[in-house]
């Protein structure tokens with residue numbers, strides 16, 4: 001793997017850069033796409049971060065991104081970025097690893113990505129992200145699934161700036177409070193920075209409308225906990241992950257960047273696990 005494209009320069013992108021630069025060998029080059037007004041500051045920060053371990057280019061549009069001929073692109077930005085750039089990247093025959101998986105809760109975005117991927121030879125890669133157990137869920141789907149239920153639990157500060165603020169008084173909470181119950185599609189749409197995992201479970205399993213989701217603000221925790229249970233014809237199982245929050249973004253589990261990195265590195269691995 002020589003040149004890796006990255007969309008965004010926030011928590012996951014920066015963690016991903018640390019992980020990629022720690023590989024032996026590191027990538028030859030990174031091409032980072034950010035908003036036009038952020039190119040200067042991003043170049044300075046990224047060069048400081050990589051400390052000479054690889055070349056860094058910063059671009060502000062897909063023309064610049066494609067000109068760098070990346071082997072794979074990791075989207076680490078937003079639902080909007082997936083909708084805006086995902087289909088063009090696939091049409092350019094470049095694989096894209098998407099962190100903002102909840103973007104696929106929008107039927108138009110899903111259809112555009114599907115058409116672009118099926119019309120060529122590039123793949124849209126959906127990593128497990130902050131959760132795990134996706135391999136067995138997707139396998140169990142082939143046997144027939146009867147139920148998938150997810151509960152996401154984070155401290156109140158991780159829900160700031162979301163509709164949870166209208167549902168409950170987050171700073172005043174003294175006990176764990178369920179503020180959302182609904183489908184994965186509703187969760188991913190209403191909580192685009194916190195419920196991508198609900199969409200991931202839905203795509204691997206029972207679908208956006210049948211996957212049940214509960215979101216909890218819990219003043220008693222300082223971790224992000226992801227719990228889900230699966231009932232199927234072949235296997236019933238339950239998964240609990242207790243993730244440390246990213247030091248760069250309390251909404252995001254630190255584990256997510258490692259999952260994105262694994263997906264990126266697997267694109268060029270001889271043995272894939």
Ligand SMILES: NC(=O)C1=CN([C@@H]2O[C@H](COP(=O)(O)OP(=O)(O)OC[C@H]3O[C@@H](n4cnc5c(N)ncnc54)[C@H](OP(=O)(O)O)[C@@H]3O)[C@@H](O)[C@H]2O)C=CC1
Pocket residue numbers: 007008009010011012013033034035076077078079080081084098099100101128129130131192193194196197200248249251252253256
């Ligand atoms: N699949 C999973 O399990 C998980 C997925 N996620 C998702 O991954 C994504 C990244 O998360 P994280 O790094 O923590 O978020 P951050 O907010 O820390 O960083 C996102 C960065 O992307 C930039 N960005 C957003 N939209 C665009 C765009 N259209 N073009 C260029 N830059 C853009 C933002 O810039 P600006 O501030 O200017 O908007 C920001 O710098 C989010 O969508 C998040 O919801 C997060 C956790 C788990």
Ligand SMILES: O=C([O-])CC(=O)C(=O)O
Pocket residue numbers: 130192193194195196197198224243251252253254256
């Ligand atoms: O990182 C997490 O804890 C999960 C998350 O934000 C998401 O699914 O969007």
